[in-house]
Amino acid sequence: MxxxxxxxxxxxxxxxxxxxxxxxxxxxxxYSIPEELQKGTIVGNIAKDLxxxxxxxxxxKFRIVTEKHKQYLDVNFENGLLFVEEKIDREQLCEPxxxxxxxxxxxxxxxxxxxHIDVEIIDINDNPPAFQKGEIRFEIPEVASPGARFPLxxxxxxxxxxxxxxxxxxxxxxxxxxxxxNNSDQIITPELILQKALDREQQATHRLTLTxxxxxxxxxxxxxxxxxxxxxxxxxxxVFDENVYQVVIPxxxxxxxxxxxxxxxxxxxxxxxxxVYSFSDDTGDKIRKLFSINPEKGEIRVNEMIDxxxxxxxxxxxxxxxxxxxxxxSYCKVLVKVTDVNDNAPKIMINSVxxxxxxxxxxxxxxxxxxxxxxxSKQRQEVYCHVSKDVPFKLDSSLSNYYTVVTDxxxxxxxxxxxxxxxxxxxTGNPPLxxxxxxxxQILDVNDNVPRFTQPSFTMYVTENNAMGASIGFLSAVxxxxxxxxxxxxxxxxxxxxxxxxxxxxxxxxxxxxxxAQQKFDYEQLHDLRLSAxxxxxxxxxxxxxxxxxxxxxxxxxxxxVxxxxxxNQGSAAEETMPRSAxxxxxxxxxxxxxxxxxxxxxLFYQLGQPTDESLFTVASESGEVWTIRRFDTKDSLKxxxxxxxxxxxxxxxxxxISINLSLLETDHASAxxxxxxxxxxxxxxxxxxxxxxxxxxxxxxxxxxxxxLAIKVHKGAHEDHGDCCSxxxxxxxxxxxxLRGVQKASADIPIPINYQDVHERAPFPQTVRYxxxxxxNSVAKDFTLLKLHAPLESTITVKDGSxxxxxxxxxxxxxxxxxxxxxxxxxxxLYSLLKSRDAYWRLVYFMLxxxxxxxxxxxxYSIPEEGETGAFVGDIAKDLxxYTGELSSPKFRIRSANGKxxxxxxxxTGMLYVK
Numbered sequence: 001m002x003x004x005x006x007x008x009x010x011x012x013x014x015x016x017x018x019x020x021x022x023x024x025x026x027x028x029x030x031y032s033i034p035e036e037l038q039k040g041t042i043v044g045n046i047a048k049d050l051x052x053x054x055x056x057x058x059x060x061k062f063r064i065v066t067e068k069h070k071q072y073l074d075v076n077f078e079n080g081l082l083f084v085e086e087k088i089d090r091e092q093l094c095e096p097x098x099x100x101x102x103x104x105x106x107x108x109x110x111x112x113x114x115x116h117i118d119v120e121i122i123d124i125n126d127n128p129p130a131f132q133k134g135e136i137r138f139e140i141p142e143v144a145s146p147g148a149r150f151p152l153x154x155x156x157x158x159x160x161x162x163x164x165x166x167x168x169x170x171x172x173x174x175x176x177x178x179x180x181x182n183n184s185d186q187i188i189t190p191e192l193i194l195q196k197a198l199d200r201e202q203q204a205t206h207r208l209t210l211t212x213x214x215x216x217x218x219x220x221x222x223x224x225x226x227x228x229x230x231x232x233x234x235x236x237x238x239v240f241d242e243n244v245y246q247v248v249i250p251x252x253x254x255x256x257x258x259x260x261x262x263x264x265x266x267x268x269x270x271x272x273x274x275x276v277y278s279f280s281d282d283t284g285d286k287i288r289k290l291f292s293i294n295p296e297k298g299e300i301r302v303n304e305m306i307d308x309x310x311x312x313x314x315x316x317x318x319x320x321x322x323x324x325x326x327x328x329x330s331y332c333k334v335l336v337k338v339t340d341v342n343d344n345a346p347k348i349m350i351n352s353v354x355x356x357x358x359x360x361x362x363x364x365x366x367x368x369x370x371x372x373x374x375x376x377s378k379q380r381q382e383v384y385c386h387v388s389k390d391v392p393f394k395l396d397s398s399l400s401n402y403y404t405v406v407t408d409x410x411x412x413x414x415x416x417x418x419x420x421x422x423x424x425x426x427x428t429g430n431p432p433l434x435x436x437x438x439x440x441x442q443i444l445d446v447n448d449n450v451p452r453f454t455q456p457s458f459t460m461y462v463t464e465n466n467a468m469g470a471s472i473g474f475l476s477a478v479x480x481x482x483x484x485x486x487x488x489x490x491x492x493x494x495x496x497x498x499x500x501x502x503x504x505x506x507x508x509x510x511x512x513x514x515x516x517a518q519q520k521f522d523y524e525q526l527h528d529l530r531l532s533a534x535x536x537x538x539x540x541x542x543x544x545x546x547x548x549x550x551x552x553x554x555x556x557x558x559x560x561x562v563x564x565x566x567x568x569n570q571g572s573a574a575e576e577t578m579p580r581s582a583x584x585x586x587x588x589x590x591x592x593x594x595x596x597x598x599x600x601x602x603x604l605f606y607q608l609g610q611p612t613d614e615s616l617f618t619v620a621s622e623s624g625e626v627w628t629i630r631r632f633d634t635k636d637s638l639k640x641x642x643x644x645x646x647x648x649x650x651x652x653x654x655x656x657x658i659s660i661n662l663s664l665l666e667t668d669h670a671s672a673x674x675x676x677x678x679x680x681x682x683x684x685x686x687x688x689x690x691x692x693x694x695x696x697x698x699x700x701x702x703x704x705x706x707x708x709x710l711a712i713k714v715h716k717g718a719h720e721d722h723g724d725c726c727s728x729x730x731x732x733x734x735x736x737x738x739x740l741r742g743v744q745k746a747s748a749d750i751p752i753p754i755n756y757q758d759v760h761e762r763a764p765f766p767q768t769v770r771y772x773x774x775x776x777x778n779s780v781a782k783d784f785t786l787l788k789l790h791a792p793l794e795s796t797i798t799v800k801d802g803s804x805x806x807x808x809x810x811x812x813x814x815x816x817x818x819x820x821x822x823x824x825x826x827x828x829x830x831l832y833s834l835l836k837s838r839d840a841y842w843r844l845v846y847f848m849l850x851x852x853x854x855x856x857x858x859x860x861x862y863s864i865p866e867e868g869e870t871g872a873f874v875g876d877i878a879k880d881l882x883x884y885t886g887e888l889s890s891p892k893f894r895i896r897s898a899n900g901k902x903x904x905x906x907x908x909x910t911g912m913l914y915v916k
Contacts, residue, residue, distance in 0.1 A: 028116040031082070035090040035100075035121050040083055043073060043119065047080025050106065050115055054080040060108040064117075065351060067373070072102060073119065090121045091158035100160070105371075107351060112369065114399050125163040125216025129155040131224035136210070136281065139231040141326040142200040149179075150192040151317070151331060153282045155212030155222055166215035171208050176228075178210075183315075189282075192226070200230040231326015234272045238264035238320040240332040247300075248337045251308035259291070260334055262298040264320035272324025280317035280331060287316050291336075300334060308340040309375045342429020344375040346383045348437040356442035359413040367393060367405040368439050372425050385425040393421055393441070405439065413443040414480040447539025451479040451488055453547040458533075460515065463554045464523040472506065472551065475513035477535040485539035488513075493532040493546065502531045506551060515549070523555040524596045557650025559596040561604055563658045566591070573641070573659035580632050580664040588617065589660060591624035593646040601650035609643035609657055617642055622901065626660075638664045690882060868915045874904060878911025 031044050047054050052062070057077045064075060074085040094100030099120065106115040136153050157164040168190040170178035175196055181189045190210065206228040213221045240262060247260045266273045277298040279288060291314075292303045298318070314336040321329040352369040372383050385403055387395050392409030405421065419441045426434035453475065460473030479486045490513040495502045506529070508515045513535075529551035536544035566574035566589060576589050595602040606624040608614055616636065619626050626642060640662040647655035862875045878888060888908045895906055895913075905916035 028118055029106075030118045030120065032120040032122055033084075033088075034124050035088050036124060036126060037084045037088065039085065039087060043082040043084065045080055046075060046082040046106065046117070052080070052108070054078070060110050061352070062106065062108050065105045065107055065371070067103070073104065088121055090123050090160070091127065093121060094160075107369070109352065112366070112404070114402060123160045123163050125159055125214060125218075125220060127158045127163075128220035129157040129165045129212035129214050129222040131155050131210075131212070131222060132284075133224060133281065135225040135227060137227040137229070138329070139229045139326045140194065140198060141231045141234050141328055142198045143233045144194055144198060144328065146194050146196050148194040148328075150194075151280065151282070152190040152192055152210060152226065153224065154187070154189055155224075156284075157212070157214050157220075157222075159214060159216065162215040164214055165212050166219070167213050169211040169213060171210075173206065173208055175206060176208060192228075198230045204230050206230070229326075234268060234322065234324040234326050234328065236267040236272070236322075237328035238266040238275050238322055238330040240264045240318075240320060240330055243332050245332060245334040246337070247334065248339060249302070249306070250339050250341050251306050252341045252343055253302050253306060255302055255304065257302045258299055259302060259336060260300045262293075262300070262318050262320070262332055262334065264298070264330055264332075266320075266322045268322060268324060270324070272322050272327065274323040275320050276323060278319050278321075280319045283316050287314060290314070291316065293318065306338055308338045309344065312338050314338070340376055342376055342427060342431065342433055345433035345435045346372050346374045346385075346425040346427055348372055348385075348423060348425055348435055350437065350439065353439060353441075355440070356444040357407070357411075358444045358446050359411045360446050360448065361407050361411060363407055363409070365407040367407065367421075367441055370395075370403040370405065370423060370437070372401055372403060374427050376427065376429060382428045383425050384428075385423060388422040388424070391419045391421050391441075393419070395423070411443055413445045413482070414449060416443065417482075418442045445482045445485050447481055447485040447537060447541070447543060449479055449481050449485075450543040450545050451477045451535045451537050452545060453477045453535060455547070457548045457550065459550045459552060461552045461554050462517060462521060464521045464556045465558055466517050466521055468517060468519060470517050472515050472517055474515060475508060475533055475535070475547070475549070477513070477545070479537050481537065481539065485537055487538040489536050489538065491534050491536070492549075493534055495531055497526070497529060497531075502529070505529055506531070508533060515551075521553045523553045523598065524559065526553055528552050555598045555601055557597055557601040557648060557652065557654060559601075560654040561593045561595045561646040561648055561656045563591065563593045563644075563646060563656055566658070566660065568658065573661045575661050575663070577663045577665050578628075580638070580666055582628055582632070584628055584630050586628040588626040588628060588642070588662065591619070591626065591644045591646065591658065593624065593656065595648050597648065597650065601648055603649040605647055605649065607645050607647070609645040612642050612644075613640065616640065619644060623896075632664060636664075640664065862913070864915070870915055872915040874913040874915060876911060877906060877913040883911065 029046070029049050033041075033043055047057060052060075054077070056062075057075070057080060062075065062077070064071070064073060066072070070086055072084065072086050072088050073082055075082055088102075090100045093102070100123070102119040102121060104117040104119060106117055107113070108115075131153055133153060138150065140148070140150065152168075155165050155168070165188060168178060168180060168188065170176065170190075170192075175194065175198060177193045177195050179191050179193050181191055183189060192208075206226075208226040208228065209223055210226050211221055211223040213219050241264070242262075245260050245262060249257070249259050253259065262277060264275050264277075266275055276295050277293055278295060279293060290302070290304050290306060291300055293300050298320075300316075300318075316334050316336070318332050318334055319329045320332070321327045349371045350368060351371055354366050354368065357365060357367060370385075372385060374383055385395055385397070387393050387405065392407060392411050393405050394408035396404045396406055398404070403423075405423070421439045421441050423437045423439065424434055425437075426432050454477060458473065458475060462470070462472040466472075475490050477488055477490075479488055489510045490508045491510060492502060492506065492508050497505065503518070505518055505521075506515050507518055531549050531551070532546050533549050534544050534546050536542050566576065568574045578586065578588055591606060593604055593606075595604055604624075605621050606619045607621060608617065608619055613636075616629060616632070617626055617640075618629050624644070624646070626644070642660040642662055643657055644660065645655055645657050647653045860875075860877070860880050864872070864874055883893070888906070888911060893906065893908065895902070895904055897903060902916055904913055906913055
């Protein structure tokens with residue numbers, strides 16, 4: 001216990017003497033402490049010595065960096081004291097012949113600073129000298145002359161400087177003395193000197209004690225036994241060619257390489273002249289491990305790889321001894337100098353990595369801190385480093401051996417989310433060696449990308465009468481940002497449709513973009529819906545973009561046809577009359593219906609329903625016109641019921657029906673009905689009346705002139721016969737009687753049953769048929785029509801009402817409109833011939849009829865291109881006919897086509913003709 005107390009006191013005293021010496025040399029803080037200090041022993045106040053605030057140590061990430069594997073020292077962040085973290089053994093840390101300095105670096109950040117710290121480890125005398133062998137044996141021939149020298153084994157003391165071996169002491173004897181030799185490294189080598197001749201017969205063995213004493217205070221010592229055997233005469237010792245051999249080898253010398261060859265000569269003969277080479281007993285184990293010697297040839301070769309960075313010089317002692325009895329050994333020294341080669345690549349150590357970094361980081365942002373070292377000699381320690389070219393980073397070197405990786409370009413996480421930055425460091429050796437170090441640098445996303453819709457606009461279709469909450473489509477957008485910056489939210493911008501907020505019609509799921517209907521849509525009220533949608537990310541600040549969404553309402557066949565005419569009386573059947581004597585093809589009535597749907601759902605078809613007599617009536621499926629097929633017989637009832645079914649072309653088809661009670665009138669009643677029809681005819685429209693007034697004015701004037709002329713002629717006693725109304729020149733009554741009565745009123749193609757027997761015989765009409773003005777009971781003014789037929793009447797009867805009709809379905813069609821106009825030319829020839837006749841009265845009557853008929857046969861011609869769009873303007877037909885727009889609906893103005901398709905229509909409010 002007393003010895004332990006003294007040792008502790010000794011260590012603490014050394015600490016008080018050396019531990020407080022702090023000085024700064026060229027920016028380096030230096031401490032001196034003895035070895036073997038206990039863990040936790042304070043070295044110094046490093047915070048104060050570096051001028052740092054203790055409170056900032058943790059914030060600035062203060063740390064101690066060492067190249068050693070062990071962390072011998074550390075810092076207390078609470079008080080800034082540098083303390084021993086692990087006990088330091090100087091003999092393990094440093095070579096005994098050099099000053100032992102532990103080199104540290106203190107690093108701080110924000111801003112980045114580097115401090116060099118040298119901690120000198122002071123040796124204490126904690127190791128006694130020790131010999132490699134506990135007993136040294138060798139032989140000395142008895143003929144050895146006084147003064148002969150015999151090297152002894154050196155003692156080894158791991159302590160350094162004054163604490164290492166200081167002297168040797170030999171035990172008292174009469175034959176030998178001890179002499180100490182210092183080599184170039186100031187290492188003491190003991191040599192045994194023979195003081196007087198030996199006599200083997202008197203004393204064959206000498207036992208001595210060799211003691212090694214170090215220079216510590218107190219000193220320590222170690223001893224070994226020296227056993228000397230006196231041998232018989234072998235009086236010639238081997239002699240080396242040189243006492244000292246100097247060899248220079250590179251550190252990369254291959255295993256087995258010959259580095260030196262020693263040679264010694266022994267003048268003795270026989271076995272006493274055979275020399276055996278070996279390393280001396282004091283050769284260390286490290287040298288014996290690195291080198292080997294051939295005992296017969298004296299060749300020294302490399303056993304293992306030599307490292308210049310571990311040791312530059314090696315010294316070994318070679319012994320040459322003959323094989324004779326009591327051979328006297330000789331010794332020489334071999335000095336091996338190792339030259340450096342560039343066998344160490346630079347070493348890259350990463351001290352700090354500041355990752356991830358934001359993609360909008362400015363140039364010069366710190367990414368990592370590196371330290372680069374090279375163990376080769378100073379001539380090869382110059383290192384050049386660079387960063388790979390495909391990354392937006394560069395290297396800055398502001399301190400020795402230290403590099404900082406900083407940003408040097410635009411960083412876009414959406415293009416490259418992570419960079420594997422490779423640092424390459426190359427030394428200046430020959431050949432140069434390099435080292436690569438890869439630093440993964442992750443890029444932190446910022447909200448720098450506006451979300452984009454996948455389409456410039458979205459069109460969605462929803463069928464009317466949809467279920468509330470039904471999905472009608474979805475919006476899709478992309479945002480290359482990540483996490484919250486790439487999380488999208490959809491919404492509909494505030495707007496209104498017909499004064500109603502758009503949110504009342506549709507809404508969108510903010511997460512999925514799916515759009516849902518908020519109500520049932522009705523195509524008849526709303527055809528489409530145009531709105532604006534927005535997508536917004538969840539970044540800070542958020543970014544957004546807009547898109548137009550068109551919601552198209554698809555029509556559904558949900559409206560049955562509505563019959564507009566004829567109107568039923570208080571929900572009962574409609575009433576209609578017609579003459580019993582009507583010819584086949586007589587237009588009984590026209591059923592007009594409409595459908596609120598559109599497209600095929602509004603395309604209407606008409607057909608007869610039960611109990612309609614299908615042998616009497618037929619209906620045009622497209623126009624709804626009801627015609628007679630045959631004449632009425634006496635057996636036919638005077639009360640007929642016609643049921644018309646109107647259906648649309650939707651799926652499923654919807655329909656409506658109307659019942660018509662038809663009353664058959666006798667001929668007198670029919671004439672009265674025709675008179676009424678004449679009064680309501682379109683012929684008496686406003687424009688026609690204007691023309692007639694002018695015509696009657698002209699006729700009155702001509703009539704007066706004719707009367708005067710007639711009076712003169714009568715006075716002269718003209719004797720020509722008067723022709724009657726039905727003369728061959730006029731051909732009015734005869735032709736009238738031969739024509740079909742219903743021809744003047746047909747307006748559509750009417751299929752007539754083949755088995756019907758009452759169809760008018762197919763006698764060919766004359767080339768020109770003219771209806772004149774002979775008064776008969778069945779004649780009507782509106783029947784003034786000129787037809788030019790080229791073929792017999794077929795089973796399809798084409799009839800017109802008050803206007804010229806061209807049937808394109810007949811095998812031999814009627815002449816064109818232009819031809820119809822040309823049919824008036826014969827009238828002027830006839831007029832000329834009549835005026836030359838003697839019957840002035842009839843000439844005058846015929847002239848008046850021509851004037852009355854000519855306005856009713858006018859032709860209006862329009863030209864339009866094919867494929868015209870629906871609703872395209874054709875012409876102002878009301879103006880061209882001389883009609884007022886307000887009067888179009890009163891005479892039931894309408895357009896009819898011969899082929900059953902209604903290509904054009906009239907706007908009754910404006911009088912415009914348009915493509916239907």
